Amino acid sequence: MALLVEKTTNGREYKVKDMSQADFGRLEIELAEVEMPGLMSCRTEFGPSQPFKGARITGSLHMTIQTAVLIETLTALGAEVRWCSCNIFSTQDHAAAAIARDSAAVFAWKGETLQEYWWCTERALDWGPGGGPDLIVDDGGDATLLIHEGVKAEEVYEKTGVLPDPASTDNAEFQIVLTIIRDGLKTDPKRYHKMKERLVGVSEETTTGVKRLYQMQANGTLLFPAINVNDSVTKSKFDNLYGCRHSLPDGLMRATDVMIAGKVAVVCGYGDVGKGCAAAMKQAGARVVVTEIDPICALQALMEGLQVLTLEDVVSEADIFVTTTGNKDIIMVDHMRKMKNNAIVCNIGHFDNEIDMLGLENFPGVKRITIKPQTDRWVFPDTKSGIIVLAEGRLMNLGCATGHPSFVMSCSFTNQVIAQLELWNEKASGKYEKKVYVLPKHLDEKVAALHLGKLGAKLTKLSKEQADYISVPIEGPYKPAPYRY
């Protein structure tokens, strides 16, 4: 795709695959709104006061139908928005088109190259000469990373006159990042510094991005406040768990049509995502084997009747392999060679380094047969046996299906809206330092409460005596901070 920015009739920039899908996108956005009561409540509650008036928000988060409802909630509250996806396969092109046409500057399409991906990220951050966004919605931390790396390079350049050198790394993706920063430096050596100055803060969506933020906080290199949305209970214990429980079988079925019942499924990692995946596979009639490094999570798996083994123990017997660890080098090419013919290998963790795609691609004589987009059969030369890799090792639920369903994303994204409001409202108060924060429990409980009515639930009310007896306010919050749910 030629990397040229286009403009809508009213002058808003965008770059999407096919603007003619905007009507389809709009219809699906309207369906999703009915399933996203938290976001719609935010529009009702906050819309009239336009709290984001004057705020520029950049988002780097899977450009799906659900995200479209998030974006239009932000704009309904007064914000101006630019957006890119945080994964090369996760954009839904009809969602991107509808938003680009109607609401915000979008730079995203399904099937970006890495080059295109970072171009989009850079476009989403570029608000013109006056600096970058006021706020960032990040997922995985790539927008945050680009600014941090940019500032770092600008500092080196200022001190030494040395430009970043893409050849200094053999990580192909980081070479692209450095190239972008280098090219930016040539036109404006303060580009990222200006961004940093303007930025009020970031709210981060996912485990992986949060981990990066805590590392920067620990190193003292974090440049602006961050709210960790991932660790809201209504995010990590819902989206990660119930979202994946829904979208793993969805992705498997759309990509391969394989019968799950009767199969042996290996779930690598038994955190929230792994728990959702294992539950989904068990419920669909598979026999599930879990691999874990953490004895507590392993014991939880056992209590659910799952077998806990190492990958080596089951690699040649299992039919479906899913990585959920957030770690790297989980399924290596040597594992893949030992698998049964047409074993399915996929990843549902944020980054694509859980599966050794590089090892697979470089295996001598290996042959790749693309069944359909995001579904490849790789055949090893010696055995003529093939394995099926989904979404090239990237997030299979977004690559092969449509990601998490609207209802659970409404929980996550309502946290995002609340986090963005919090950062913006407190921008002058000094409440938030250059640290990582989680939302207070009463807001977490509020997010949950906004989602009960849609499901017909009725809450019980504490009496004054009961509230006193357990030492909580009648209206909550009801649990101490470390409560695990």
Place this chain on the structure above:
Amino acid sequence: MALLVEKTTNGREYKVKDMSQADFGRLEIELAEVEMPGLMSCRTEFGPSQPFKGARITGSLHMTIQTAVLIETLTALGAEVRWCSCNIFSTQDHAAAAIARDSAAVFAWKGETLQEYWWCTERALDWGPGGGPDLIVDDGGDATLLIHEGVKAEEVYEKTGVLPDPASTDNAEFQIVLTIIRDGLKTDPKRYHKMKERLVGVSEETTTGVKRLYQMQANGTLLFPAINVNDSVTKSKFDNLYGCRHSLPDGLMRATDVMIAGKVAVVCGYGDVGKGCAAAMKQAGARVVVTEIDPICALQALMEGLQVLTLEDVVSEADIFVTTTGNKDIIMVDHMRKMKNNAIVCNIGHFDNEIDMLGLENFPGVKRITIKPQTDRWVFPDTKSGIIVLAEGRLMNLGCATGHPSFVMSCSFTNQVIAQLELWNEKASGKYEKKVYVLPKHLDEKVAALHLGKLGAKLTKLSKEQADYISVPIEGPYKPAPYRY
């Protein structure tokens, strides 16, 4: 689509949507073969002796990837094959293309009109002047119906000279059937008699078709032997149950992306199909309400923790409605008007008369908004509230997803192959009269046995003493005929 028969380079007739999808179809067929051990075993066991040498087989059965593997099993055993689909939405066009190009005469595409549907059926039965097929593989009984109606009309015509009159019925579909027969009569008044003469028998796939056959047997109007494949244990207790357990959520997710967890799902009917559907919804985290007429099935639902109510009791509270009854007039337009906004209404039974589509279409002021093919939102004028109807009330798992997965269809279709072999091998022996038969239990057990190895199972062997103790042969069959599994 212009109803013109096309021909492959080697002269075989076909009519499919897009021959360029044949390569894609072939790749998916190859994947499916790995998942269909029963069919592949038939090729290994029977292929060398070419038992179907000289046999003409017509199939009227969803033209999917799985059916493609069935067709190529029949041709691998020596048969010549012509095929059509038994549902206007169920054809997978890449499967049809691959088979049309490589193996058999196919007349099928996704999204046929009823006119086109019956044209395809008639094409599949037309083997030229020498009469029709030797064998029929039927699903729902439409091919069988056409021959029976044709013969009836020819008899009337012979006696009275009166041609069938499409205007004599107000059933739109039956008008088409009568038109086809009338037009055929004009060119050859013995067309269907010749078919009947040649026909060795039919093997019928599904509950609905089987019911028709038993009615004809009871009325004494059945024209040829029939094997009821549906009531093989390895069909009805597998395909109907586990197949739907897989394909109901698959269809819901592909059509609507709706989160199933937390929703109220109403499953109308708790037979094998209903059991599979209810299990799927429960496992996905829905709260399930069952409607039933049969107290035994109702009590089974209760024992699984499901609520049993009438549709009227829950129509305004539920989120998802699925019909599985095999009966008619289950969800009427008056029910639909009372549903929540964006309630999902779908059918997974064979025929499309479970949901009152006619009532819906004719409701004054109702508005149909097509979200995407097979997913329509219907908005009522008074309430502005909409419901979402899948696959226009037809089989939603085939209309919105890809039907049952290969592995379970391998069970069903291995029964089909065995039934066809049985009819053909006994064509001269008089073993089969003009009645409906089920396969003997030892063949049913054989079908199951062929599917165990793929799943890593190991059977226990009876000792002689044990076999004697329970009075069965060591090699089976192990159960008396009425055993319910």
Place this chain on the structure above:
Amino acid sequence: MALLVEKTTNGREYKVKDMSQADFGRLEIELAEVEMPGLMSCRTEFGPSQPFKGARITGSLHMTIQTAVLIETLTALGAEVRWCSCNIFSTQDHAAAAIARDSAAVFAWKGETLQEYWWCTERALDWGPGGGPDLIVDDGGDATLLIHEGVKAEEVYEKTGVLPDPASTDNAEFQIVLTIIRDGLKTDPKRYHKMKERLVGVSEETTTGVKRLYQMQANGTLLFPAINVNDSVTKSKFDNLYGCRHSLPDGLMRATDVMIAGKVAVVCGYGDVGKGCAAAMKQAGARVVVTEIDPICALQALMEGLQVLTLEDVVSEADIFVTTTGNKDIIMVDHMRKMKNNAIVCNIGHFDNEIDMLGLENFPGVKRITIKPQTDRWVFPDTKSGIIVLAEGRLMNLGCATGHPSFVMSCSFTNQVIAQLELWNEKASGKYEKKVYVLPKHLDEKVAALHLGKLGAKLTKLSKEQADYISVPIEGPYKPAPYRY
């Protein structure tokens, strides 16, 4: 226990463990009545007309609280009743006491010797000089067996003057049977012939007894009509399945307090009983391995995510072993020796020959440590490793817990009442020959219907058009005979 018959103040015979438990038994009977709507409906519907007026009924069926409600339903309908248990461990002594005091002649206690067991059976059949019972309620067929063996012996004796010789068999239990018959012969050489003459028929409760009846029918040796209650859908698909799903974990927990979650449970046999057992273990968090001889049942297990292996494959890894096969020699002493320390071995099938108790008892140097009644630890001399055997290899749910719960037994026993009524009402009509019959479907459906209200269920009613469309009467029966549910 001294085998002396006692008498109540009003002269009814009995032999129970402890009459002082009658009040406790009565309280539990009253609780059970609330849970047994089918039986209570029979009292309401048939009680006023006293259909069993003049009928003598002998029952040989676990003398539990639930059976007490059955017995008092029979007496409420006018019958006179004598009862024994059909298993040496299954009597609940408080139930026996309450019935003995209030309603019927009971000969049963928990922990009978085999000698005592057959004495009780013989007492229950002994209605005095005028012959035996008019009707038998049998479970496992021991009462039926005694009469058949008695008649056979009397015929031999009449022809040859030879008395049965207990020494002619090395089956210890059959020696006792022969002794009883021999002693009876000495006092009345026509004792069993008179019984046979009077007997209208038997209704048989369980798979094992039914199998015996069909064998006698096949051999032409069946002496009176029999109704196979076991194969009513509302019996075998409820009591066997849901009853065992309840009572297996109940028995395990009462006997051993073992945590089921996390353990490996092996279920031998995947019929109705095995399905219930496997479901219970899976739901409680165990990992379940099934052993099967029948490929169809094996494939069903696989579809539920269970592993199917041979006992040899898992004998040294599993924690809990349950036999459900109805066959013999399933778990042999050589298996037991290979088990983990404190592996639990139990049987839930009718007879005690599934587990090789004889082999265990006779194993050189083996040591038995009774933890508590029905819970024994057997220690092998070489390994010092022990296994825990429940209920001495007999029905563990009755030996270690209280058997199936009232609600599901109400289904089974309502079938019994209906079967007994049917035999008695048709005693003169010749409707029933010396064959085995199942109840017609409309009665089966009626039994289910009687149990819906208690669970708050509401049935849907067919319209006339719908009933016609599927060719069933509006009021049922709704399914063809071979329907499998």
Place this chain on the structure above:
Amino acid sequence: MALLVEKTTNGREYKVKDMSQADFGRLEIELAEVEMPGLMSCRTEFGPSQPFKGARITGSLHMTIQTAVLIETLTALGAEVRWCSCNIFSTQDHAAAAIARDSAAVFAWKGETLQEYWWCTERALDWGPGGGPDLIVDDGGDATLLIHEGVKAEEVYEKTGVLPDPASTDNAEFQIVLTIIRDGLKTDPKRYHKMKERLVGVSEETTTGVKRLYQMQANGTLLFPAINVNDSVTKSKFDNLYGCRHSLPDGLMRATDVMIAGKVAVVCGYGDVGKGCAAAMKQAGARVVVTEIDPICALQALMEGLQVLTLEDVVSEADIFVTTTGNKDIIMVDHMRKMKNNAIVCNIGHFDNEIDMLGLENFPGVKRITIKPQTDRWVFPDTKSGIIVLAEGRLMNLGCATGHPSFVMSCSFTNQVIAQLELWNEKASGKYEKKVYVLPKHLDEKVAALHLGKLGAKLTKLSKEQADYISVPIEGPYKPAPYRY
């Protein structure tokens, strides 16, 4: 029972119900040891160094078989131990007898009066003139409470000469506490001060006791360090959840034999205990309704397919009611009057104030019928309808069954041993102030690790590169403190 202390032959004090049950207790203790790998590992690891040499430990914790293994682990590590139960119904008399005979001073029996209960507690704390214990193992906090109230009363007495006045409260139980303190004061006005002085710390087992401790910490009234064992992941997410999932159905079945399948079960509260209870009821085939005050927990229930309503919504339809809230006044007598005949009402929370037993007992004309110990039917005079209350509203799993199974208690109790060791080893270091602490995560993970081998699990090992990538040590701990599991 006469409240006289008895002595073993070697002079150790005790008061138990029946010393003749000691052998039976020993057998069950030996079985439990096999199921408690964590405790047995502690014996192996720490036994040789006798770390508790010289330590006096008082425990107030359900005197069950599992606790017996805990006690003997403490003594195996060198401690001297005195023990009482923390609930009047939870003692297993055979366990108490075995420990009293063999290992420690036990004051506990099943069915204590409140008077007896506090006498036992006081005995367990009484180590003679030299002061009280060095360490306390507490469950619910009653031992801790007695010392705190004692110290408070002594201070008042010292200042004012006023003795505590039992008549100053209308809480019957607290009257007893004050009486005991008053009587103690008369003999030794420094009794509890001496205890406080000697005490190194307490480790508290359960949510309720922990809540009390945090309140005392907040008020500044906590007299010694406390370790919160409850909030170890391997305690609250295992014992509370999986323990109750096991023991709720166990208690229901032993107490009532009721069929759970098909019933409507209301679980009040959806914390860890409620989650376990709801899962158990759902798995057993009940339809589950949850009541909750916390919207997050409510949304979790919905995601599992459970209905969330208020008690009022379902009180007249449900069959089984379980309270798990840790709050008071959950099921009031006015609720009970509206329930169905023979609805079952029980509590599995620590204290007996969740169910309004006082209101029930004082209801005019109500009649109590004791079916058997811990199972009472209460009949209301107007409706003649009864409800069944288990364990008089106290912990039903300990009152009606045997509490949690050994394996899961091994997790909890290994935490206890580690906590006691930590307090004792650090007694002089000043590491622990008068605050509440949780165990560090690496010890929590260690507890889990000790339980994997028994279940056949194999952990995966991180490589150095992987550990660095996710910034954890190779050997753990693997998760940040707030991780929720």
